[in-house]
Amino acid sequence: MPHDHHDHPHTDLPSEPSLRVKALESLLLQKQLINRDALDEIIDTYQNKIGPQNGAKLVAMAWTDQSLKQALLDDPMPVLQQLGFYGRQGEHMKIVENTDDLHNLVVCTLCSCYPWPLLGIPPSWYKSDAYRARAVREPRKVLSEFGVDLPQATKVRVWDSTAEIRYLVLPQRPAGTEGWDIPQLQKIVTRNAMIGTEILPPQNGTLESGEA
Amino acid sequence: MKRPHDMGGDQTDTPVRSEPLEHADGVFDQPWHADALALTLACGALGQWNLDISRHARECLAPEDYRTFTYYEKWIAALADLLVERGVISQMELSGETPPAQSDLSSRALKPSEVAAVLSRGGPTNRDTDTSPAFSIDDSVLTRDAGNKLVAGGHTRLPSYAAQKIGRIVAHHGAHVFPDAHAHGLGEMPQHLYSVAFKAIDLWPDVANSEDKVILDLWEPYLGVPV
Known part of the structure; x- marks a missing residue:
C-alpha cells in the first residue's frame, strides 16, 4: 500500500x-x-528583501503610467525582468485588473502557488484549507469575510493557479489619491488587495508623503 | 479517488480568517517555519528532484497526515520522505541508528553566495514545441476526468471540481512542462497550456451570481471537444 x-x-x-x-x-x-x-x-x-512592497511599487507605477499599465496587462514579463521583479515562482506572471464591473481573486486550490517575486511568501490564510476549498465555490461569501461586499453588478473572476502562471491583481486606484506620486501611492497598496481579498478604501487626500 | 490536497470546492463552513493585524506583515509565524522553507529550497538545489516531484511528495503524505499537519509540517515531512526516497540520506541515518555518512552530493550544497542567483534565476517552464495547439481562443472544451493517465494514482493538476466540465479557452500560453509526466521521471513532455474559463453555474449547484467565473490553467491532454 x-x-x-x-x-x-x-x-x-x-x-x-x-x-x-x-x-x-x-x-x-x-x-x-x-x-x-x-x-x-x-x-x-x-x-526583508522580497515581499508585497515589490507588488505595491508595481501597482503604484501602473496607476501613474497608462502605457506601463497596458504593457503589464498585455505581457508583463519584459517589464518585470527590467524592474528586477523576476525569480522563483514568478517566471510566468499575469496581471489581472479590477474595474467597476470586474473583481479578481487569486487562489491555488491544489497547493499554495503564489507570485513570490512580487508578494513574497503567502500568508497563512491563503494556504488554509478553508480558503483553498471555498474561494472557488463561494468567492463572494469569502470576500465578505474580508469586509469586501461586492454589488451583484460586479462580476467575480477567480483564478485558480493550477499551472506555473502566477497571478497578481491590479487593484483600483482609490479616490482621494489624485496627484499622489509613486512613493505615496505604494504605501497604501496592501498585499490582500493584490490577492483580491481587499478593496483599497478612499483616501482623504490630505496625507503627506511619509505619513500614510 | 479524490486525494485530500484536491480540496477546491469542498464544503466547509470554516471561516477564512485574515491574521490579526499585528501579524499582517509577519512573514513566518514561527522561526521553524522559516527554517522549513529554507531547508526545502536548499535541498532542492541539490538537484535530485524537480518542483513537480516535490509537490507530489506532499500529496503522497498519508491522508490523515495531510489533513492534520500544519502547512510547514507537510513541507518538512515530504522533504524527509524525498531525501530518503532519492537516497540523499538513509532511513537509518534519519532514525539515528547509523551515524551520518559522507555524501557525494556535498559539493553541490548551496553556498550563501549562490542564494540570490538561484532565487532570481527561477525555473521557467515554457518550452519550444513543433506541435500546433489543438484549440483556439473562444473554443469550447470539455475537461476529462481527473487523475493521471500516464501513471496510475500519479500527480496531476486538473482539480476534481473542474473535471468533466465545459469551459472556454481564454488564453494560450504556448507549451509548458507537463507535470503528469515530469513528477514521475517521464521527462518534461511539454504540452500546450491554456487558461480555461468556467461559468460558476457550470461548476456548482448554488451560485451567488450567474455571471461569475473560475479560470484554471490546463494542459491540452486534460481537454477534449464537447459532444
Whole structure:
C-alpha cells in the first residue's frame, strides 16, 4: 500500500514540528549537504528583501503610467525582468485588473502557488484549507469575510493557479489619491488587495508623503 | 479517488480568517517555519528532484497526515520522505541508528553566495514545441476526468471540481512542462497550456451570481471537444 503511514520515513523524526526541523537540519549539516549561512540568506531574502512592497511599487507605477499599465496587462514579463521583479515562482506572471464591473481573486486550490517575486511568501490564510476549498465555490461569501461586499453588478473572476502562471491583481486606484506620486501611492497598496481579498478604501487626500 | 490536497470546492463552513493585524506583515509565524522553507529550497538545489516531484511528495503524505499537519509540517515531512526516497540520506541515518555518512552530493550544497542567483534565476517552464495547439481562443472544451493517465494514482493538476466540465479557452500560453509526466521521471513532455474559463453555474449547484467565473490553467491532454 503506497500511502501507508508507516512507509513514510518522516515518521522516524520527532513528532514536535520544531524538533523535527532541527533533527533534519542537524543531519543535513553533518552530511555537509546544507550550509546554515545559506539558509539564513534564504530566510533574510523573503523576510526583508522580497515581499508585497515589490507588488505595491508595481501597482503604484501602473496607476501613474497608462502605457506601463497596458504593457503589464498585455505581457508583463519584459517589464518585470527590467524592474528586477523576476525569480522563483514568478517566471510566468499575469496581471489581472479590477474595474467597476470586474473583481479578481487569486487562489491555488491544489497547493499554495503564489507570485513570490512580487508578494513574497503567502500568508497563512491563503494556504488554509478553508480558503483553498471555498474561494472557488463561494468567492463572494469569502470576500465578505474580508469586509469586501461586492454589488451583484460586479462580476467575480477567480483564478485558480493550477499551472506555473502566477497571478497578481491590479487593484483600483482609490479616490482621494489624485496627484499622489509613486512613493505615496505604494504605501497604501496592501498585499490582500493584490490577492483580491481587499478593496483599497478612499483616501482623504490630505496625507503627506511619509505619513500614510 | 479524490486525494485530500484536491480540496477546491469542498464544503466547509470554516471561516477564512485574515491574521490579526499585528501579524499582517509577519512573514513566518514561527522561526521553524522559516527554517522549513529554507531547508526545502536548499535541498532542492541539490538537484535530485524537480518542483513537480516535490509537490507530489506532499500529496503522497498519508491522508490523515495531510489533513492534520500544519502547512510547514507537510513541507518538512515530504522533504524527509524525498531525501530518503532519492537516497540523499538513509532511513537509518534519519532514525539515528547509523551515524551520518559522507555524501557525494556535498559539493553541490548551496553556498550563501549562490542564494540570490538561484532565487532570481527561477525555473521557467515554457518550452519550444513543433506541435500546433489543438484549440483556439473562444473554443469550447470539455475537461476529462481527473487523475493521471500516464501513471496510475500519479500527480496531476486538473482539480476534481473542474473535471468533466465545459469551459472556454481564454488564453494560450504556448507549451509548458507537463507535470503528469515530469513528477514521475517521464521527462518534461511539454504540452500546450491554456487558461480555461468556467461559468460558476457550470461548476456548482448554488451560485451567488450567474455571471461569475473560475479560470484554471490546463494542459491540452486534460481537454477534449464537447459532444
